[in-house]
Amino acid sequence: MADGILSQAEADALLRMEKVPASATDIFKFPSLGGRIEVPLVSRDKRESFSLDVQRKRISLKTKYQTRARNIVVLARLDFGSPHRNPDEREVGVPHLHLYREGYGDKWASEVPAGLLSNPDDAWQVLLDFMLYCGVVELPNIVRDLFS
Numbered sequence: 847m848a849d850g851i852l853s854q855a856e857a858d859a860l861l862r863m864e865k866v867p868a869s870a871t872d873i874f875k876f877p878s879l880g881g882r883i884e885v886p887l888v889s890r891d892k893r894e895s896f897s898l899d900v901q902r903k904r905i906s907l908k909t910k911y912q913t914r915a916r917n918i919v920v921l922a923r924l925d926f927g928s929p930h931r932n933p934d935e936r937e938v939g940v941p942h943l944h945l946y947r948e949g950y951g952d953k954w955a956s957e958v959p960a961g962l963l964s965n966p967d968d969a970w971q972v973l974l975d976f977m978l979y980c981g982v983v984e985l986p987n988i989v990r991d992l993f994s
Contacts, residue, residue, distance in 0.1 A: 852919055857946040861913070861921040864890050867986040876970065876990045880904035885986045887913075896921075898982065900973060903927070911973060913980040920944065920952040924976050926966075930955040941966060 852860070868886035877883050879902050887896040899912040908927025915921050923944040930938045932954050942955040943962070958966075962979055965971040970990055977985065 852915075852946065852948070854946075854948040857915075857919070857921055857948065860894065860896075860915045860919075861946070862981050863894060864983045865896050865913075865981050866890060866984040868895070870987075872987060874986060874988045876900070876973070876988050877902045878991065883988070885988065887982065887986070890983075898977065898980070898986070902969070909969060909972075911976040913976075919946065921946050922976075922980055923952055924958070924972070925955070926972075 865887040866889075868888045872886075874883045874885050875881075877900055882899070882901040885898040885900075887898055888894065889896075894915065895917075897912075897914045897917070899910070899914065901908075901910045901912075903909070908925070910923060910925055910927075912923040913921045924941060925944065926941045929940055930942050930944075932938060933950065938955045938957060941958050941963070943958050944952040944955045946952060947954050963972055963975050973988070974985075
């Protein structure tokens with residue numbers, strides 16, 4: 847890793863690496879509109895740390911699911927809410943998936959691959975599908991309330 851930038855091979859390996867909760871006892875509340883959580887994850891050997899972020903904005907109704915490595919590097923982000931314009935000026939609709947791209951970070955988005963989301967209208971199911979996509983093999987203790 848040079849100057850804080852991952853190679854594409856490193857980023858791809860980190861995204862596919864099996865992830866587990868950093869703590870078996872931490873409990874997180876699935877955010878309602880206007881809320882946000884940050885769930886610490888680690889690799890099975892505990893040599894790499896990750897973060898699973900879920901943010902649900904109230905006014906714009908934008909929802910973001912994101913997996914980060916090494917505190918700041920976004921490996922994958924699933925966005926709902928508004929289209930995204932890529933550096934080549936191509937617009938990608940909603941929802942869309944950002945994946946780390948060497949030299950660009952998370953600036954590029956693409957259509958969500960077919961089959962990634964089993965029910966895009968269910969925020970909870972989207973979280974489960976996203977965690978599976980990002981290699982989370984043991985689910986963190988995230989609880990839902992009646993309205994999330």
